[in-house]
Amino acid sequence: MKLDVGYILIKDIVFAEKSEIKDGILRLNAKELETLVLEDERFLAVSFDIARPGESVRITPVKDVIEPRAKVEGQGDIFPGVISKVDVVGSGKTHVLRGAAVVTVGKVVGFQEGIIDMTGLGAEYTPFSKTTNLVADFTPRDGLTPHDYEAALRFAGLKLAYALGRLGVNISPDESKVYEFPSLMEGIKLYPDLPRVGYVQMLQSQGLLHDTYVYGVDMKQSLTTMLSPTEIMDGAIISGNCVSACDKNTTYHHQNNPVIEDLFAEHGKTLNFAAMVITNENVYLADKIRSSDWTAKLVDHLDLDGVIISQEGFGNPDTDLIMNCKKVEATGTKTVIITNEYAGRDGTSQSLADADPSADALVTGGNSNQVVTLPKLDRVIGTLDYTEKIAGGFAGNVGSDGSITVEIQAITGSTNELGFNYMSAR
Amino acid sequence: MVKEIERAGIPVVHICTVTPISMTVGANRIVPAVAIPHPLGNPSLSIEDERLLRRKILNTALNALSTEVEGQTIFEVT
Numbered sequence: 338m339k340l341d342v343g344y345i346l347i348k349d350i351v352f353a354e355k356s357e358i359k360d361g362i363l364r365l366n367a368k369e370l371e372t373l374v375l376e377d378e379r380f381l382a383v384s385f386d387i388a389r390p391g392e393s394v395r396i397t398p399v400k401d402v403i404e405p406r407a408k409v410e411g412q413g414d415i416f417p418g419v420i421s422k423v424d425v426v427g428s429g430k431t432h433v434l435r436g437a438a439v440v441t442v443g444k445v446v447g448f449q450e451g452i453i454d455m456t457g458l459g460a461e462y463t464p465f466s467k468t469t470n471l472v473a474d475f476t477p478r479d480g481l482t483p484h485d486y487e488a489a490l491r492f493a494g495l496k497l498a499y500a501l502g503r504l505g506v507n508i509s510p511d512e513s514k515v516y517e518f519p520s521l522m523e524g525i526k527l528y529p530d531l532p533r534v535g536y537v538q539m540l541q542s543q544g545l546l547h548d549t550y551v552y553g554v555d556m557k558q559s560l561t562t563m564l565s566p567t568e569i570m571d572g573a574i575i576s577g578n579c580v581s582a583c584d585k586n587t588t589y590h591h592q593n594n595p596v597i598e599d600l601f602a603e604h605g606k607t608l609n610f611a612a613m614v615i616t617n618e619n620v621y622l623a624d625k626i627r628s629s630d631w632t633a634k635l636v637d638h639l640d641l642d643g644v645i646i647s648q649e650g651f652g653n654p655d656t657d658l659i660m661n662c663k664k665v666e667a668t669g670t671k672t673v674i675i676t677n678e679y680a681g682r683d684g685t686s687q688s689l690a691d692a693d694p695s696a697d698a699l700v701t702g703g704n705s706n707q708v709v710t711l712p713k714l715d716r717v718i719g720t721l722d723y724t725e726k727i728a729g730g731f732a733g734n735v736g737s738d739g740s741i742t743v744e745i746q747a748i749t750g751s752t753n754e755l756g757f758n759y760m761s762a763r
Numbered sequence: 764m765v766k767e768i769e770r771a772g773i774p775v776v777h778i779c780t781v782t783p784i785s786m787t788v789g790a791n792r793i794v795p796a797v798a799i800p801h802p803l804g805n806p807s808l809s810i811e812d813e814r815l816l817r818r819k820i821l822n823t824a825l826n827a828l829s830t831e832v833e834g835q836t837i838f839e840v841t
Contacts, residue, residue, distance in 0.1 A: 543800075622795060653784070655784075660783070
């Protein structure tokens with residue numbers, strides 16, 4: 338598959354009479370957007386706000402972050418099986434509104450949404466302090482269950498991102514990049530001497546609002562399977578995830594998966610990016626065994642020399658990670674795993690819930706238990722009502738000066754296990 | 764907790780869903796549970812069948828508690 342991705346650099350977002358992109362400014366008619374999302378009767382109201390890099394703004398509780406994209410040429414459309422019809426995506430041409438993001442806000446579970454600070458210490462821990470964000474804060478109808486609220490928010494965010502993306506259809510991109518993912522045999526012919534490397538991406542699928550959807554399919558109901566990484570760039574994988582903010586993959590993370598980016602950058606040079614496998618993280622032991630068996634079988638069948646395995650979330654998914662690693666290594670294929678750590682506030686506890694000697698090459702996204710104090714910011718989009726209860730928060734964590742003390746677990750994307758974050762030992 | 768109670772001389776059965784973690788942390792008597800969100804029940808069963816399931820898990824655990832083990836042992840619920 339070959340995908341041409343054109344990046345339209347968005348310098349700012351402003352509210353205006355007419356929705357359009359002009360000179361790199363994304364101009365939006367808020368009323369139109371309100372009408373679009375309030376078609377869903379599950380919402381009582383929505384308020385829109387814009388949060389720019391460097392502004393003294395705190396956004397919380399954050400549900401999802403989505404990058405606006407539009408399909409310009411080729412089969413299918415963005416967010417297939419969810420917003421657009423089920424059809425194969427990942428080839429042709431796609432436009433991206435680079436620098437812009439849709440951020441959905443609402444209290445679904447309360448303690449399992451995140452914080453995005455646009456300035457100060459908190460901004461250093463989240464990649465979404467660098468994007469200009471259209472923030473949509475939704476008020477649900479009375480009595481809406483958390484499951485319905487989650488689904489409504491998920492669809493609303495995707496609808497907004499889709500609508501914004503469409504404004505870029507006729508704009509010529511500032512930059513473009515071509516991603517070509519050859520078939521297995523073509524790849525071997527093209528790069529006979531390069532090691533064949535695959536990517537195994539584990540997707541959160543624990544249920545109870547910890548879910549990921551692939552072409553609209555709830556991943557917990559799927560066996561381990563394969564796709565082209567370019568499909569993901571067109572929104573084949575979306576987040577329906579309310580879980581600790583630091584290490585859940587938002588839809589934006591999926592659209593911009595850095596493991597895929599880096600494998601493409603080395604493709605044909607130091608390695609042959611030969612396959613992409615996606616697998617789940619379910620709550621039944623039999624599922625964990627079956628899915629990791631399937632991962633190892635696929636990797637073995639493809640005769641890969643090495644795979645990178647990325648995890649999503651923490652706790653019992655550590656076992657899925659170790660099972661995948663152990664079983665793949667047993668087939669003779671080398672692995673590198675990407676995870677993060679819950680090593681206690683002083684960093685001295687065991688980092689993962691499970692371990693195995695075959696997991697001898699590991700990249701960490703950082704220690705999610707690390708404590709930070711975030712200064713009071715001038716403006717809050719959303720509400721601070723859940724600051725104490727948010728995963729990573731604790732009773733009495735709001736200082737008299739308005740600062741909040743949290744584990745970085747509470748910050749959206751801080752210890753992301755795709756490497757889409759800023760923490761580094763360097 | 765399992766290890767600390769055993770250190771005090773009291774045998775422990777660890778009922779848990781993710782038995783590999785229980786093996787990693789060093790429990791000696793392990794009984795597999797149903798699923799992480801509902802270790803000792805199964806909401807998809809009728810109340811009668813669920814009661815039977817609970818009894819089976821409990822009996823397996825009590826049986827494990829009174830069984831001598833040489834090393835780490837998983838007692839399957841049958």
